[in-house]
Each structure stands twice: as C-alpha cells, then as structure tokens.
Amino acid sequence: MTFNLLNKDINTLTCPALVVFAKASSQKDKPAKVTHSELAKRLAGAVEEKTITGKHQEAVTFREIGFNGFRHVIVVGLGKENAIDHESVRQSMASAYEAIKALNVKEAAIHFDGVATGKKDAVEFARATAEGLTLTAYVFDELKSDKKDGKKSELNVHVVTKAAAGIKAAFNEGLVLGSVVNFSRRLGDMPGNLMTPTILADSAVEAAKGIAGLKVTVWDKARIKKEKMGGLLGVAQGSDQEPRFIIMEYKGAAAAKKPVVFVGKGLTFDCGGISIKPSAGMEEMKYDMCGGANVIGTLLAIAKLKLKVNAVGLVASTENLVNGSATKPGDVHTARNGKTFEVNNTDAEGRLILADALSYATELEPQMICDAATLTGAMVVALGNTHTGYFTRNSALKNKIEKAAGESGEWVWQMPLTDFHVKDMKGTYADLSNISAGKGAGSATAAAFLEQFVGEGIPWAHFDIAGTGWAVGNRLPYAPKKGASGAMIRTFVEIAKQYK
Ligand code: BES
Ligand code: ZN
Ligand code: ZN
Numbered sequence: 001m002t003f004n005l006l007n008k009d010i011n012t013l014t015c016p017a018l019v020v021f022a023k024a025s026s027q028k029d030k031p032a033k034v035t036h037s038e039l040a041k042r043l044a045g046a047v048e049e050k051t052i053t054g055k056h057q058e059a060v061t062f063r064e065i066g067f068n069g070f071r072h073v074i075v076v077g078l079g080k081e082n083a084i085d086h087e088s089v090r091q092s093m094a095s096a097y098e099a100i101k102a103l104n105v106k107e108a109a110i111h112f113d114g115v116a117t118g119k120k121d122a123v124e125f126a127r128a129t130a131e132g133l134t135l136t137a138y139v140f141d142e143l144k145s146d147k148k149d150g151k152k153s154e155l156n157v158h159v160v161t162k163a164a165a166g167i168k169a170a171f172n173e174g175l176v177l178g179s180v181v182n183f184s185r186r187l188g189d190m191p192g193n194l195m196t197p198t199i200l201a202d203s204a205v206e207a208a209k210g211i212a213g214l215k216v217t218v219w220d221k222a223r224i225k226k227e228k229m230g231g232l233l234g235v236a237q238g239s240d241q242e243p244r245f246i247i248m249e250y251k252g253a254a255a256a257k258k259p260v261v262f263v264g265k266g267l268t269f270d271c272g273g274i275s276i277k278p279s280a281g282m283e284e285m286k287y288d289m290c291g292g293a294n295v296i297g298t299l300l301a302i303a304k305l306k307l308k309v310n311a312v313g314l315v316a317s318t319e320n321l322v323n324g325s326a327t328k329p330g331d332v333h334t335a336r337n338g339k340t341f342e343v344n345n346t347d348a349e350g351r352l353i354l355a356d357a358l359s360y361a362t363e364l365e366p367q368m369i370c371d372a373a374t375l376t377g378a379m380v381v382a383l384g385n386t387h388t389g390y391f392t393r394n395s396a397l398k399n400k401i402e403k404a405a406g407e408s409g410e411w412v413w414q415m416p417l418t419d420f421h422v423k424d425m426k427g428t429y430a431d432l433s434n435i436s437a438g439k440g441a442g443s444a445t446a447a448a449f450l451e452q453f454v455g456e457g458i459p460w461a462h463f464d465i466a467g468t469g470w471a472v473g474n475r476l477p478y479a480p481k482k483g484a485s486g487a488m489i490r491t492f493v494e495i496a497k498q499y500k
Contacts, residue, residue, distance in 0.1 A: 001137050001153045001154075001156075002155075002157070003130060003133050003134060003137075003175060004156075004158055004159070005126070005158075005159050005161065005164055005167070005171045005172075006109070006158040006159065006161075006164075007161065007164035008160055008161075008162070010109060010111050010113070011038070011068055013069055013158075014069030014070075015069060015070055015107050015108060015109045016071050016103070016106070016107055016108065017073075017074065017100055017105045017107070018067065018070035018072070018073050018074070018108070018109050018110075019073075019074045019075075019076055019096045019100065019108060019109070019111060020034060020035050020036040020039055020075055020076075020111045021034070021035040021075070021092070021114065022035070022047075022052050022053070022054035022058075022075050022076070022077050023035070023054050023078050023079070023080070023081040023084065024053060024054030024055055024056075024077065024078075024079060024080045025054070025080070025081065026080045026081055026082040026083070031047045032047050032052055032053055032054030032077075034047065034052065034075060035113070035114030035115060036114065038067075038068075039073065039075075042067065043073075043075065046062075052077075054077045054079070054081075055077045055079065056077055056078065057076075057077060057079075057091060057094070057095040057477060058076070058077035058095070059075070059076050059077070059096065059098070060074070060075045061074045061099055061102070061103065062075070070109070072105070074100065074103075076092050076096045076099065077092065077095070078092050078115065079092075084115075086124045086127070087409035089115065089124075090128040090131055090132035090409060091132065091478065092132070093128070093129050093132025093133050093478070094132055094135075094477035094478040096110060096132075096133070097132070097133050097137060098136065098477075101155070105155070106154050106155060106156065107155070107156045107157075107158075108155070108156075109157075110129070110157060110158065110160060111160060112125075112126070112129065112159050112161040113160075113161050113163070119166065122163070122166070122167055124170070126168075126171040126174065127170040128174065130170075130171045130173075130174025130175045130177075130178060131177055131478075131490075132478050133178070134174070134175060134177075134178025134179055134182065135178050135181060135479065135486075137153075137182075138181075138182045139480075142186075143194075159171065176301060176304045176305055177301055177490055177493065180297040180298075180300045180304070180486075181297060181489050181490065182486070183207060183297055183300065184290075184293040184294050184297035184484065184489060185293075185485065185486045186484075187200065187203060187293035187296070187484070188286075188289065188290045188293050188469070188470060188483070189483050189484050190286070191283075191286050192268055192285075192286045192319070195268050195286065195289065196241045197236075197241055197242060197243050197266065197268055197318055197319065198241065198242060199268075200246070200268060200292065200296075200317050201218040201244040201315075202218075203296070204216050204218075204246050204315070207296070207300055208248065208300065208303070211300065211304060213250050213251045213303055214250045214299065214300075214303040215248070215250075216248050216249075217247040217249070218244055218247070219244065219245040219247070220242060220244065221242045221243055223245070224243055224244075227245070227356075227360075228334070228336050229316075229335075229356035229360075230333040230334040230335055231333060231335045231352035231353050231354075231355040232245065232356045232357075234327050234333035234343065235267075235320050235327065235349045235352055235353055236318040236319070238273055238274075238319075238320065238321045238322055238325060238326025238327060239318065239319035239320070239321040239323065239326075240321075243316075244266075244315075244317045244318075245314070245316055245317070245356075245357070245360075246266070246296070246313070246314070246315040246317060247312065248295075248299040248312065248313035248314075248315075249310075249312050249313075250299055250302055250307075250309075250310065250311045250312070250313075251310055252302070252303070252307050252309050252310060252311070253308050253309050253310045253500070255310075257310050258310070258365055258366055259309075259310040259311055259312045259366050259367065260310070260311050260366060260367050260368050260495070260496055260499045261311070261366040261369045261370075262298050262311070262312070262369075262370050262372070262492055263295065263313075263315075263316075263354060263357045263358060263369060263370070264289075264291040264292035264295030264313070264314070264315045264316075264357075264371065264372050264373065265289070265292055265315075265316065265353065265354055265371075265372070265374060265375065266291070266292025266293070266315040266317030266318070267288035267317070267318065267320055267349065267374075268288070268289045268317060268318070268319050269285055269286055269320070269321070270285040270319075270320040270347070270349065271285065271320060271321055272320065272346065272347035273320050273321065273322055273326055273327060273346030273347060273349060274322055274326055274327070274329060274346045275345045276347075277347060284470070287374060287470045287484060288320075288350070288374050290372075290374055290469035290484055291372035291373040291375075291463075291465060291469070292317055293484065293486075294465070294469075294486055294487060294489050294492075295313045295314070295315055295372060295492075296315060297486060297489040298313060298488075298492040298493060299311060301489060301493045302496050305493070307497060307500065308500045309496050309500050311496055312364060314357045314361055315357070316353035316354060316356060317353075320346070320347075320349045327343050328343075328346075329343060329344055329345065330344065332429060333352070335355040335359060335453060336355070336359035336360060336453075337355075339355075339431045339432060339452060339453070340430035340431045340432070341355070341427060341430050341431060341432040341433065341434055341449075342428065342429055342430045342432070343434050344434060348446070350373050350374070350375045350446075351375065351434060351446055351449045351450055354373060354375075354450055354453070355449075355450070355452070355453045356453075357371075358453035358454050358460075361454075362453070362454055362455035362458060365455075365458075366458060367459070367499055368394075368397055368458065368459040368460065368461075368495075368499070369458060369459070369460045369461075370401075370462075370492060371450070371460075371462050372463045372465050372487075372488050372492070373462070373463070373465065373466075374465055374469045375443065375446050375464045376442050376443045376446050376464055376466055378442030378443045378446075379442075379443040379465075379466040379467050380466050380467040382415070383413055383467055383468075384467055385467045385468055385471060385474070386411055386467075386475060387411040387412060387467075387468070388410065388411065388412050388413070388463050388464065388465050388467075388468045388487055388491075389412075389413050389414075389415040389443060389463075389464045389467075390412050390413070390414055390461050390463045391414070391416075391417040391443075391444065391447035391461065391462045391464075392414070392417070392460065392462070393417055393451075394459040394460065397459040397460070397461055398414060398461075400495055400498050401461060401491070401495060403494070403498065404491045404492075404494030404495040405494075407494045408491040410468075410487065410488065410490055410491045411468075412463070412491065415443060415444060415447070415464075416441075416444055417444055417447050417448060417451065418448075421436075421441060421447065421448035422448040422451065422452075424436040424438040424445050424448070425437075425445055425449045425452070431452075432449060432452060447464070463488055465487045465488060468485060468487040469484065469485060469487050470482070470483060470484045470485055471483070471485075472485045
C-alpha cells in the first residue's frame with residue numbers, strides 16, 4: 001500500500017480507477033457540483049437524477065465508464081460546499097479509500113484540485129487527505145494464520161494535483177502522522193500476552209532506531225526500585241511480568257531550552273487486581289496501555305517531523321494482576337515525590353503509576369506536561385467515545401489545547417478540576433486515598449489525585465482517553481470498527497508545535 005502526491009494534470013493519466021468529488025450546494029434544490037469539469041458534463045444526468053447528491057461521504061461508483069484513461073470513476077461527496085473543512089475531507093477520504101478497495105484495483109488516482117477553494121484550505125486539506133487515507137488503510141490482521149506471512153496489499157493511490165509546491169510538505173506531514181497513529185494503534189490492538197511491558201518498551205526502542213535526535217532509555221524493575229517509584233512497583237508486584245519505565249527524549253532545540261513532557265499510562269492489562277473487574281468485557285483492558293502507546297507515537301511523530309522543540313515522552317508500564325504478592329486494599333505505598341497513598345481499590349491503579357511518572361516529569365522542570373490515560377470508566381459515562389475529556393487549571397495551556405484540537409480535528413472537552421475534588425482524595429492513614437471519599441465525579445477526582453504529583457506552577461493537563469482510546473469506528477470512518485484509535489497523538493503534536 002502506498003499513497004503519494006503526484007504533480008500532474010489528471011487528464012494525462014492512465015489508471016484503472018479515478019476518484020473525483022462532488023459538493024452539495026448550500027442552497028436548497030440546487031444541483032451538486034462535480035469537481036472535474038469534463039466529468040461534470042458527462043455525469044450531468046446522474047446529478048440531475050440525484051444519483052450524485054454530494055452528500056458527505058456518499059460514494060457513487062461508475063464501473064467500466066471508460067472516461068479518458070480511466071476504466072472506473074468514483075464520485076465521493078464532500079458535503080455542503082460552505083461546510084467543508086479539514087475534518088470532513090479526512091472523513092470523505094475514508095469513503096474514497098473504501099470505494100477504491102471495493103473495485104479491487106492495484107492503482108487509483110484521486111483528483112485533488114477543486115476539493116479546496118483557497119490556498120490555505122488546499123494545504124490543510126492535503127494533510128487531511130494523507131491522514132484520512134493512511135488511517136483508513138489500517139488493518140490489524142497479523143494474528144490470523146493466513147495473514148501471518150505479512151502479505152501486503154499492492155494498492156498504489158496517487159493524489160493528483162497541478163499545484164504541488166505549497167502542499168507537498170503538508171501531504172507528507174499527513175503521511176507521517178497517519179503512519180505513527182497506525183503504529184500506536186497496533187500496539188493497542190495487540191493482546192496482553194503479546195504486548196507486555198517489556199515488549200512495549202522494546203517496540204519503542206525499535207521504532208526510534210535511526211530517527212535523528214531521538215533517544216530511548218528503558219528502566220527495568222531494579223532501576224525502578226532504585227528510583228523510588230513506589231506506585232509503579234506497587235501495581236507491578238501483583239504480576240509475573242516485570243514493569244518498565246520508558247523515557248523517550250527528542251532534542252530539536254537548543255540544549256538549554258526546557259522540554260515539553262508527555263506522560264502515558266501503559267497498563268498492558270488491567271484485571272483490576274484484588275478489587276477484580278467483572279469478567280464480561282475484561283478482554284478490552286488490553287487497551288489500558290493506549291495512553292502510553294499514544295505518547296510513544298507522539299514522540300515518534302515530533303522527531304520524524306523534526307519539530308524545533310525539546311520533547312520528552314514518559315511511559316509507566318505494568319500489568320495489574322492478582323498473584324500472592326499483589327497489593328491488597330488498604331496497603332500503603334510511597335510515590336517518588338515522597339507522598340504516601342492508601343490503595344483502597346486496586347482497580348484505581350492508573351493514577352498510582354502516573355504519580356511516579358508525573359513526579360519524574362516535574363523533576364525535568366518542563367515548560368508543560370500533558371498526560372494521556374485510559375483512566376476512568378466515569379469518563380466513558382460522561383462523554384462516551386466522542387470527546388476526550390481534559391483537565392487543566394492553566395488557562396494559557398487550555399488555549400493551546402483548544403487551538404491544537406482545532407488543527408488536528410480531534411474533539412476535546414474541558415472538564416472541571418477544583419479544590420473540592422482534591423479534598424475528596426485525602427487519605428485516612430496516608431496522605432492520599434486512591435479513591436474518592438465523595439460520590440460521583442470519578443474522572444475529576446482521579447485528575448485531582450494526579451495533580452498532587454505535578455510541581456507547583458508547571459502548566460499541566462490530563463487527558464482521559466478511556467472513551468476515545470478505542471472503539472470509535474462508529475463515529476470516525478477512518479478508525480477501525482473495533483480497535484485502538486491513536487487518540488490525541490495528532491493533538492499532542494499540535495500542542496508541541498506551539499512551544500517551538
Ligand atoms: N482502566 C480502568 C478505566 C477504564 C474503564 C478504561 C473502562 C476504559 C474503560 C481503570 O484502571 C479503572 O479501573 N478505574 C476505576 C477507578 C475506580 C475504582 C475509582 C473505574 O473507573 O471504575
Ligand atoms: Zn483499573
Ligand atoms: Zn486501568
């Protein structure tokens with residue numbers, strides 16, 4: 001599978017399949033406009049008959065139409081012409097990709113000119129096109145016996161435009177982002193037995209090989225102990241698998257420049273520990289490392305795009321299981337920053353491993369910290385799988401996050417974090433309790449717990465991706481029906497760009 005930008009006149013091309021687009025009129029009862037002028041004439045009847053309406057994501061395939069050098073023509077709807085933005089383009093490209101796949105051809109051309117109306121749009125849309133195509137092409141079938149030998153699809157898709165100059169870089173950026181998101185999705189989709197903390201760490205090391213300016217260090221259990229990471233160790237003691245602490249450092253700016261730090265929850269399987277989860281759906285807890293996987297993807301993307309920023313990615317990784325040494329309800333552990341906590345529910349383990357990671361992040365005196373974690377079921381209740389809820393008390397960082405999400409197309413929603421939530425997390429026997437003394441607001445009280453490990457004055461935001469980390473395919477046509485989504489990688493990269 002390859003996607004490339006071709007700087008050519010589309011009419012000079014010979015290819016089995018051609019994709020053009022149709023825009024629905026913003027005025028009622030006006031016909032759709034097909035973006036290729038010659039085809040617009042040829043398909044005027046289909047437009048008249050409303051076979052082609054331009055409706056967002058509509059795909060109408062004209063098999064064996066024999067137009068110029070093309071056997072088949074696909075017309076993909078972009079939606080109402082005044083409502084087209086980069087996200088609708090990203091989604092329309094999913095329809096284009098699926099329609100091409102259905103034709104079973106080895107090569108296809110996508111007519112890009114005319115999708116955008118302005119120069120700025122063209123740049124944004126070129127990136128969205130590359131992202132939409134790459135993200136839709138993701139499949140996770142390597143564990144099926146007939147796919148084991150890694151049979152690759154031979155499809156080559158050319159995105160064809162007459163004006164490649166300004167948009168080439170944007171298209172390439174889209175390809176990089178799409179491919180790192182797919183890399184992280186694969187980490188998430190791998191089952192717990194094949195994606196242990198050790199394998200997760202090795203995957204980060206392997207992926208970073210050969211990328212300029214990117215260094216990966218992995219701490220094993222002995223080192224984690226030496227580094228006084230009592231939260232991570234406390235969770236890991238219930239498992240036969242060794243924990244790992246992954247440090248990814250990228251230097252894209254002067255050495256003296258403070259880094260931006262991304263922190264991820266890398267729970268490769270969460271059964272709940274002694275406070276065990278119900279059996280139904282427990283297999284989904286292999287996704288509990290998606291925050292970590294997506295932080296790894298974020299650092300890979302920042303380095304591949306050569307952003308002029310110093311960035312660090314920290315992933316605390318362990319299983320949460322139940323052997324004879326597992327942490328018991330009531331046990332008290334000490335985090336890296338010296339604070340103690342009672343574990344009153346062993347299933348609230350993400351915050352314990354993040355406590356150490358955030359303490360370590362604080363020691364780096366960063367410009368800001370953003371963490372991503374599948375932290376609470378309450379987040380799924382609150383926002384489902386549409387928006388990632390984020391928590392921050394820093395208004396400048398909030399503005400950066402909103403701007404970044406606007407650029408990436410990922411939906412985020414600010415959630416409250418107040419001193420009341422902090423009060424609910426006070427411990428009886430230790431400094432803190434890992435569950436709230438109050439009722440409700442489970443995501444906010446979890447955020448309040450995390451806040452105790454972030455240094456005073458450091459801009460920090462916590463992203464709870466419990467609802468958006470996987471299974472968003474019902475909403476996003478470029479995401480798998482069931483599977484890891486790679487949520488927040490693209491937004492985190494946009495945040496990092498603002499610290500150049
Ligand atoms: N990994 C879960 C959160 C989760 C739940 C993610 C559903 C995705 C889907 C987390 O470790 C957990 O179990 N949290 C508990 C906390 C509670 C015990 C305070 C929860 O949300 O129930
Ligand atoms: Zn849990
Ligand atoms: Zn968990």
